[in-house]
Amino acid sequence: MLTDIRSHESYLHFVVEQLDIHYNKKFLKDFYFEPIIWCSLIDLTDTTELLKQRYSSNPRGRKPRNPCDMLRSLMLMHYQKETSVDHWVFILKTTPIFAILSGFSPDNVPGVGTFYDFFKRLWLTSTPHLSNRKKRRLKKPRKKGKKNQKLEPKNPKIVEKLVNRALKNKKVHYKQKAHDQLQLLFQSLFVNKSASDGLLGNTQSLSILADGTPVVTGGRSYGKFLCDCRKQGIWKCQCKRQFSDPDADYGWDSSREKYYYGRNLFMIGASDSPYNLPIYPRMYRASKHDSVLFVSTYHELLHWYPDWKFREVILDSALDAYPIYKMLEHYDVSAIIDLNPRRSKQFIYNEMDINLDGVPICPIGRKMLDWGADKKRYRRKWRCPAVVGKWKCPNPCSTSTYGRTFYTSTKDNPRLFPRVKRDSKEWYKRYSLRTGIERCIKRQKIDYHLEDSRGRSSRHWNIRTYIIGMCQHADAWLKEAKKNHFANLNTLIKSLLSL
Incomplete structure (x- = not known):
């Protein structure tokens, strides 16, 4: 049963008192300045209320550890680029400052089992596996793709089926998932605070990014034999085996041009964030294609952020599928998606040839000129290049002095005629923001060594x-605090470090 949970201010008092006992101010300022400031900016007081249902209401038994301190300690562990819980517990016992910053007394540090018990409270299923x-x-x-080209889905029409199924329902239906408790903590304690501080952009007109990346598991693909077939000389049996990571499977890594065994991390971030911050990370099987993942992940995003208004989605060519454009248009969202060369071809619209950039081609093979757009109806007007350029057309298709006009509508084909015209300065400016999701994933995999834990x-x-x-x-909050010369820090931390 959770009792006597201290506030963030009480935690700061505890840190100041303990550091004053065990360390001198000059040593702290020279070696542990940033970790102290980093921890002081993270207010985890609401963690207790959010995890209350995950603890027993029975007052008997041993008193549990403060969930705020446990979560803060795990964050500090990753901040120190440590991937092993066993080694982290050793660090807490041998380096008092990390125990103090976590919220523990140096002579009363939780053991390895306590951390694994806390993991169970963050996961909403009885087992660590989903299968x-x-x-x-x-x-x-056996089939391999080309460099920087992801394999196509096994079922070519799966994206269309998923979109049609989703759009049939007027309301977003969401089934509880094992990671929901983690998302609730992440959203309540971090995403909402960053949004209120303006670090994600305007949440009532938010532009988002999405992309997937391979994550290699520490489990092996061949499993452990449970049968006696090998003793009988049968080397290629079809019997069931036991796997340490049964949820992993094979996926194609287009950047390394090889298959990997693990998962697909599908990340959604805010494109207008100066720090490339994530808002919804999601783990899937490695064999699932990004276009399939986006459909389900986007609807989960609508469930978790019902008060936010998404105005734009920026995606790479792997998600260039007409059903995705159709889905985004249904939700009144502008699609900035690069065309996939394998899916692109000349198109005829109202008896007029249209090139890959969505520009009408007149009968003599010249591009018609863009003459503005109706932003309310998302309709674009095109004019005759000969009349506008004041040159004589060998085969005029209109006797009007104004020349022939042609209209293209986003409603008719959102892929070919997006709201932001392809091959325009605005389109390139918006699409250039897509690299933000790659930097966000790079922070996970390279800076924080996501795959090193195996x-x-x-x-x-x-x-x-x-x-x-x-x-x-939290790193973004620290950078903002540095910009403001630590103006928002607690006076106790200021006096401690003699700022």
Whole structure:
């Protein structure tokens, strides 16, 4: 039962008192200045209320650790680029400052088992896996793609089916998932604070980014034999095996041009964020295509952020599928998506040829000129190039002195005629922001060593991803505090470091 939970101000008092006992101010300022400031900016007081239902209401038994301190300690562990809980507990016992910053007394540090018990409270299923550990071995696919080209979905029409199914329902239906508790903590304690501080952009007209990246698991693809077939000389049996990571499977890594065994981290971030902050990280099977993942992830996003208004989605060519344009248009969202050369071809619209940039081609093969757009109806007007350029057309298609006009409507074909015209300065300016999601993923995989832990369960990978996402937001708060010369820091920390 959770009792006597201290506030963030009480935590800061505790830190000041303990650091004053164990360290001198000059030593702290020279070596541990940033970690102290970093921890002081993270207010985790609401963690207790958000995790209250995950603890027993029975007053008997041993008193649990403060969930605020446990979560802060996990964040500090990742901030120090530590991937092992066992080694982190050793650091807490041998380096008092990290125990103090976590909120623990140096002589009363939680053990490894306490951290793993806390993991169970962050995960809403009884097991760390989402599927049965005993199953048949997966065969590695033989078909390979080209460099920087992701494999197409096995079912070419799966995206269209998913979109049609989703749009049939007027309301967004959401089934509870194992990672919901992590998302609730992440959203309530970090995303909402960053949004209120203006670090994500305007949440009533938000532009978002999305992309997937491979995450290699520590489990092995061949599993553990449970049968006696090998003793009988049968080397290629189809019997079930036991896997340490049953939720992992094979996926194609287009950048390295090889198959990997693990998961697909599909990340959604804010494009107008100066710090490339994530708002919804999601782990899927590696075999699922990004276009399939975006459909389900976007509807989950609508469930978690019902008060936000999404005005724009910026995606790469892997998600260039007409059903996705159709879905975004249904939700009144502008689609900035690069065309996939494998899916692009000449198109005829109202008896007029249209090139890959959505520009009408007149009968003599010249591009018609853009003459403005009706932003209310998302309709664009085109004029005859000969009349506008004041040159004589060898085969005029209109006797009017104004020349022939032609209209293209986003409603008729949102892929070919997006709201922001392709091959325009505005389109290139907006699409250039797409690299922000790659920098966000780079922070997860490179800066915070996401794959170095070699985890073997869905619980492990989801917790790691969300904790790192929390650290990304805390890092942004620290940079903002530096810009303001630490004007918003507690006076206790100021006096401690003699700022």
